[in-house]
Amino acid sequence: MPIAEVTVVPLGTGDTSISNYVADCHKLLKEExxxxxQLTPMGTIIEGELNRIFEVVKKLHQVxxxxxxxxxxxxxxxxxxRDKAASMDQKLDSVNKKLQKD
Numbered sequence: 001m002p003i004a005e006v007t008v009v010p011l012g013t014g015d016t017s018i019s020n021y022v023a024d025c026h027k028l029l030k031e032e033x034x035x036x037x038q039l040t041p042m043g044t045i046i047e048g049e050l051n052r053i054f055e056v057v058k059k060l061h062q063v064x065x066x067x068x069x070x071x072x073x074x075x076x077x078x079x080x081x082r083d084k085a086a087s088m089d090q091k092l093d094s095v096n097k098k099l100q101k102d
Contacts, residue, residue: 002050002080003088007043008060010069021064028063032056038088043075047088050080 010021025044029037035048035056044060046053061074079086 001047001085001087002053002078003086003091004046004053004057004079005040005043005075005077006046006057006060007075008064009073009075010064010067011071011073013064013069021067021069024067025060025063028059029056032059036088045088050078053078 008021008025010018022039026037026039029035029044029046032052034052035046037047038045046056048056057074057076061072064072
């Protein structure tokens with residue numbers, strides 16, 4: 001299943017803090033179906049069908065505009081592995097197992 005990292009940054013808001021915008025984005029994510037997500041310090045990881053990821057990212061991009069931002073920069077990185085099943089948990093487990101060997 002595709003895994004994506006998305007970062008939505010409002011620009012020109014007059015404040016260096018963006019945590020209110022991040023919180024608004026995560027309120028939206030709580031309402032979305034057919035996706036899993038995880039907040040990280042530098043972005044959000046989303047897991048789901050590719051079309052759902054694109055739909056959700058489009059909504060996330062709109063959130064700062066709805067809160068008054070006049071410019072928004074959104075970055076999206078997608079890992080779409082098709083040779084075997086993948087998930088956020090599986091990727092972390094794979095690395096952790098290798099770390100335990102050392």
